[in-house]
Amino acid sequence: MGSSTSREDSDELGLEESFVHDLKENTHFKSKEIREWHEKFKKDFPSGHIRRHEFRKMYSELTAKDSNELADYVFDAYDQDRNGRIDFKEFMTTLSVTCRGSTEERLYWVFDMYDIDGTGALTRDEVIKVLKAVFRMKGKEAAEEKACVQADSIFQKLDKDKDGLISKDEFCNVASKEVDVSKIFNIAS
Numbered sequence: 001m002g003s004s005t006s007r008e009d010s011d012e013l014g015l016e017e018s019f020v021h022d023l024k025e026n027t028h029f030k031s032k033e034i035r036e037w038h039e040k041f042k043k044d045f046p047s048g049h050i051r052r053h054e055f056r057k058m059y060s061e062l063t064a065k066d067s068n069e070l071a072d073y074v075f076d077a078y079d080q081d082r083n084g085r086i087d088f089k090e091f092m093t094t095l096s097v098t099c100r101g102s103t104e105e106r107l108y109w110v111f112d113m114y115d116i117d118g119t120g121a122l123t124r125d126e127v128i129k130v131l132k133a134v135f136r137m138k139g140k141e142a143a144e145e146k147a148c149v150q151a152d153s154i155f156q157k158l159d160k161d162k163d164g165l166i167s168k169d170e171f172c173n174v175a176s177k178e179v180d181v182s183k184i185f186n187i188a189s
């Protein structure tokens with residue numbers, strides 16, 4: 001407190017009260033949990049950020065697969081300001097959604113991951129790219145063909161006005177009601 005310089009990152013020792021408060025308001029975590037996560041984050045990432053290569057390594061250890069392609073899409077979904085690194089705030093807000101979010105929150109997050117260029121609409125190309133990465137990570141053969149087939153079925157279901165785009169609302173309205181759509185997007189495991 002006392003300093004008026006704005007700072008984006010939380011890579012200093014300790015966390016400011018206001019920072020914890022904001023994070024508490026915007027996530028499903030309690031203050032205590034935020035501080036505990038921060039301790040761990042600081043230990044694992046002393047720089048205060050997760051870089052892409054670190055994330056890839058973590059992701060491949062987690063999935064026990066060669067999954068750089070998919071890890072990059074997930075990384076971009078974490079990296080909300082797209083500056084090439086995940087700070088503690090981005091980490092916690094994403095963790096909150098993926099671990100404790102409502103179905104709707106999770107769907108929005110998945111949508112954002114598929115929306116590679118961040119236009120707020122999914123093209124067939126974007127859906128194919130991410131699905132292909134999912135299939136490759138799962139070690140499936142003919143990942144590209146499988147991704148195309150699945151993308152077609154997704155667009156048939158969700159692209160109601162047939163303009164070749166799936167909007168966020170279109171996506172969330174249908175996907176939250178239909179279990180099999182969640183499944184084909186690989187949301188449900």
Ligand SMILES: [Ca+2]
Binds near residue numbers: 079082083085086
């Ligand atoms: Ca970032």
Ligand SMILES: [Ca+2]
Binds near residue numbers: 117123
């Ligand atoms: Ca898009």
